[in-house]
Amino acid sequence: SQQGEEDPQALSIQEGENATMNCSYKTSINNLQWYRQNSGRGLVHLILIRSNEREKHSGRLRVTLDTSKKSSSLLITASRAADTASYFCATDEFYSSASKIIFGSGTRLSIRP
């Protein structure tokens, strides 16, 4: 089963524009992470936001977390061709002594030159 679901499934924007991806999840979490994957290769960790945080920044990335709505968003500002990739949100199960990270279905982002 998948904990997080990303929206949209695919997104195509012009280089220089901002890209926003959303993630919704089902159960309470300790934290939420965003990852990037290029062309079926390994996942690259982007950012981790804890359940008591509402917003976090890292370079051109901005992540928000709304635990009341069980949702998160990833904003990439001033997009570049190199940002073309699939983006996944991942959550952990809460109150679990043996928690695991569950991934969403991902958003495929394409940046047009």
Added chain:
Amino acid sequence: KAGVTQTPRYLIKTRGQQVTLSCSPISGHRSVSWYQQTPGQGLQFLFEYFSETQRNKGNFPGRFSGRQFSNSRSEMNVSTLELGDSALYLCASSLLQGGNTEAFFGQGTRLTVV
């Protein structure tokens, strides 16, 4: 610091065979998790090992197994391979157990079953 290393990178096997994949985590990391990625099912959790013990397991048949050694290196084994086992297998290492810290992924092993 070296990243997560998975070997081999590519593998072709025949139905009915078995396969062993290897993962060397980042030095100092004690948790290793395995994931299967397919176009249809996305990223599915297989299992997590911490200090040589399996701490959690996903919904996969018993043909999928794994282990972790005292140096934190991990192997996963798939027996009696089926065509549907063709996938990218990803290993992730983290400092602590579970999802409390960032997980760092290897490049994966692409398994093709013919």
